[in-house]
Amino acid sequence: MGLLLTGKSKSTAVENWGMGLFLVFFSEDSPSAIADHNKLFPSSSSSSSSSGRRSNYNLLSKAQSTISVCALLVFVSLLLFTLSTFEPAIKMNLTPPRRLLSRKSTPIEIRTPSVNCWNWFRKMWKQKPAVVNTMTGSMAALQRMGTLYLRGTRAMADLTVVHVPEDVREDDFRLFLRLFHRSGVTAKSDSVFIFASLAFSEKFGPIIREENESFLKLLHRSRNSNITASRSAVAGFDVNQFVKIKEKKEPEEPIWGKKRKRFTNDSGGGEDELKRLSYGSVVSFDAAEIDPENSLSGFSDRITMSLRRWACYPMLLGRVRRNFKHVMLVDAKSSVLIGDPLGRIRNKGTESVILFTNKHTKKNSEKSHNLVNPAVVIGGARGVRRLSNAMVVEIARALMQHKKNSVSDSAVLSHLVNSEFLLKNVKVIMATESIPDASSLAGVDSGSVGSLSVPEKTTILQRSNHGNLREINSVILKKICSSEIDSSVYSDC
Incomplete structure (x- = not known):
């Protein structure tokens, strides 16, 4: 069937030759033609297909890495933007650990910084200051208690x-x-x-x-x-x-x-x-x-x-x-x-x-x-x-x-x-x-x-x-x- 299409394309005008070649390679009704072509040129076809698969795999891995990096950058940007613009007073019940004297949890007011988000990150990694009783303003007596x-x-x-x-x-x-x-x-x-x-x-x-x-x-x-x-x-x-x-x-x-x-x-x-x-x-x-x-x-x-x-x-x-x-x-x-x-x-x-x-x-x-x-x-x-x-x-x-x-x-x-x-x-x-x-x-x-x-x-x-x-x-x-x-x-x- 592939030969008939090719012969038909020869008897027609020159501009129809490309269409004939297209039908030969992608026709679903003639798998034997592709097999014959592989038998005629075995080495070239195998090498080209393996190199194509390898190049496609490299391109796909690079694309995935690029997409992952871009997504991470977008997420970090959104997070920093949220932290730098969000400034309400949050009240939450902070219950101390069991060894810290299980005092009744009292609302503690926490404010997030609004000037620069990077200052907030630097303060997180600094050494924690001495514990101060928010109710009385006094320093803790022993092991963050009293x-x-x-x-x-x-x-x-x-x-x-x-x-x-x-x-x-x-x-x-x-x-x-x-x-x-x-x-x-x-x-x-x-x-x-x-x-x-x-x-x-x-x-x-x-x-x-x-x-x-x-x-x-x-x-x-x-x-x-x-x-x-x-x-x-x-x-x-x-x-x-x-x-x-x-x-x-x-x-x-x-x-x-x-x-x-x-x-x-x-x-x-x-x-x-x-x-x-x-x-x-x-x-x-x-x-x-x-x-x-x-x-x-x-x-x-x-x-x-x-x-x-x-x-x-x-x-x-x-x-x-x-x-x-x-x-x-x-x-x-x-x-x-x-x-x-x-x-x-x-x-x-x-x-x-x-x-x-x-x-x-x-x-x-x-x-x-x-x-x-x-x-x-x-x-x-x-x-x-x-x-x-x-x-x-x-x-x-x-x-x-x-x-x-x-x-x-x-x-x-x-x-x-x-x-x-x-x-x-x-x-x-x-x-x-x-x-x-x-x-x-x-x-x-x-x-x-x-x-x-x-x-x-x-x-x-x-x-x-x-x-x-x-x-x-x-x-x-x-x-x-x-x-x-x-x-x-x-x-x-």
């Missing part, structure tokens, strides 16, 4: 942990904090406040900052003054306990807050450069940060701060176990410090724990038992951490047995102390005296400010829920304001 209110002059060997109950009044907390600074505890100890929630932290945070500022003013003014206060009075202030002889080597840096490249104690000044002021750091944490899962919540409908704090201690003390030798646990509502109780434990072992008691006799037993006062616990860091671990276990067991919310930490702590096998790894030392009540101070009942005094070597006072509690606070504040230097420091004098 709040740093006051950075101390050096690293301390002791730690005081103060838990703030939910029902404490602002006036009571202010008086506790003021006497806390004046007692001399902060001269050798860092201070950590544990709040029940973020709301309480925001409520009492300004009080902590105000009292810290007043404390620093009192330090410098008392140091530069020739007036000395008597330590025998409740409200007396002795600046000498905050003065430390300058050491040859630089002091170690506190663990709280952002690390400095070179830490120097610049709290000195004045005439004598060999003497420097020394005081510890003041920080705070929320219970939701240290105990993110609320370990005791599954055993009761409502866990008060007096119980939950025992679940917070193991996490906190575990993180700082290499930094502190002695620990004191204090209740901000039921007690005030007028001295440094940590002096009792500094010559004891790390497993030792000192507890204070109130005498109490059970009706069902002839044996007299000691009802332990959980407001103040003093001991070595290892002993206090072991005691807190045992307390968490016993509180959970008591809640499961009673099925009520009436479990008190005093009853659980007393049960641990009176059981011989529950605290085998803790050396419990029972104090010979109980904590005196603040209403027993001489001169309080009569309202005489000048006669306000306490027994010798008394460092702790207990504030009971008596009707004259406000009166006692008023008398102590009047005593503080009777000093010329103190009245110029505190705004409520």
